[in-house]
Amino acid sequence: MYDIYYIGAQNSEKIDFCRWPYMVTGGDLFDGSYDSIEEDDHIQGWERKITEKKLEIEIRATGSAFAKAIDDIESVAEKDVLNTTPGRLYVGNSYMKCWIVGTSKDRWINDLNSISNSISIKSDYPYWITEESFVFKKQDEGTTVTSDWLEYPYDFPYEYSKVQNLRSIRNSNYTGSGFKMIIYGPCINPLIRIAGHAYELRTTLYDGEYAVIDSSTRYAKDRKVMKVKNDGTEENLFNSKNNESSIWEKIPPGTSIVSWSGGFGFDIILFNERGTPRWTLQ
Structure with a gap:
């Protein structure tokens, strides 16, 4: 299993997506493509433009720990967004400079102790660095x-x-x-x-x-x-x-x-x- 976690840029706060109350269930972090640089109908080179990624996670806990787990993600992410300073999303020893810019929650009406959360990640430097x-x-x-x-x-x-x-x-x-x-x-x-x-x-x-x-x-x-x-x-x-x-x-x-x-x-x-x-x- 890959270690997948986010380190906030402001206070180096860590959100570990591979330890409960969070657990990765899917996403497209290992997908990628280059954009062509074109001129006169010819390819002059390749680059990676602003890219958005998805990370699917399950959040599971009981009582106040469940609410705190949900709020912690948003708190760490918004500090970086409001300061326009990217944090780091790690996969193993590699990281990408990025922001967590959105979440989409499912089953929040019926389940009191767990929900599915789709996290939107955006980077203007979408390279994985070791x-x-x-x-x-x-x-x-x-x-x-x-x-x-x-x-x-x-x-x-x-x-x-x-x-x-x-x-x-x-x-x-x-x-x-x-x-x-x-x-x-x-x-x-x-x-x-x-x-x-x-x-x-x-x-x-x-x-x-x-x-x-x-x-x-x-x-x-x-x-x-x-x-x-x-x-x-x-x-x-x-x-x-x-x-x-x-x-x-x-x-x-x-x-x-x-x-x-x-x-x-x-x-x-x-x-x-x-x-x-x-x-x-x-």
Whole structure:
């Protein structure tokens, strides 16, 4: 059985649709299709437009717990709708950013302890996302990085596993992935190369500060480059990026070499997208 649940955007409240008083009985979450981008009667590409999904559930409880179970769904959902901030609907390890925009209840007149509820879900970014996280620690001066798992199907002119500040990242997706990169200070003009591509910020991060490069969305207007200072305030670093090498370049599938000075640490979170949730649970 797949774990299916919704996490609200406001207070991270969770509605678990696979544990009583809720239980999934059907829906179309595993269905999906792409919309064609057409010009001059030719298909130029494919995209996914605003999509609506259905999730059929049974709500079953007794007394006040039954009423609370019904109200809880609506309360969590409406907070996100009124704030125009999508929550996350999870199926296994994958999630889609979306809103619960409607419910349709059946048998509410005759049954006092259970009803059927059809939940309407709408998304303007209807992709199912699975995250992969990688941690690259700051290297002490004079140390080397040894990674026994750096194995490649061909030979390099020197042994990468013994080269300082040279690691790899393995993207398990079948296509390039958007990412969030978190760079920790102190450092000056941090530069990271992945698969030969440079991701660089021309700025100074002091001790306790960090920078975030967020390309987790396909929509350019929602992408962010910012610094978070010690007091929690944020500074826009969009104009500090190296414009000669796109900072939004997706991380390619498979194994890629990662290199940096070693003078700072950073994390990378990959956002692997699919048109439908993964059928396999692993």
